[in-house]
Amino acid sequence: MGPEHSAALQQRHQQQTQTTMPTKEELEAIRDFVLLPMLLSIVEKNKQEIERTSYSMRTIFVKAANIIQNLITNDIQAVRKLLKERNIKVFEDEMIDLNLRYNYICRGYEDKFVLVRDVARAELMRRLGKYSEFLK
Known part of the structure; x- marks a missing residue:
């Protein structure tokens, strides 16, 4: 390997390991990475409850839930792709005092992400409202 190639390789390695x-x-993508799977499971749980009922409009509600699930799934895939491209990893930590804690590593920079349960619940309901706008 020539000296110019070696220097270029070292420079690229430094850029990749730079914190x-x-x-x-x-940060919004990290938050989405945490919240969107929760929202998906809420929609799934509600869909299953609706499927077990005898509501006359059950089929319509299930179809709406399927549409919302597809939208959420697409967003989850986009967030995962973004995090992978940006070399960001998120790990679930522990729950203390009803707060959800996550660790993340962003290009070598490590930090914690804490979500207060009540704030997460409000955010999930807000997002569900946004997804339901697609049904209009």
Whole structure:
């Protein structure tokens, strides 16, 4: 390997291992990575409850839930792709005092992400409302 190739390889390695804090967009992606699977399971649970009922409009509600699940799944895939491209990993930590804790590593920068349960619940309901707007 020539000296110019070696220098280029070292420079690329330094760029890859450089620790940088996440941007606002990346922090939102980390939050989405945590919240969207929760929202998906809420929709699934409600869909299963509706399927067990004898409501006359049960089929319509189940179809609406399926549409919302597909939208959420697409968003989850997009968030996972973004995090992978940006070299960000998120790990579930523990639940203390009803707070959900996650650790993340962003290009070598490590930090914690804490979600207060009540805030998460309110955010999940807000997002569910946004997804239901697609049904109009």
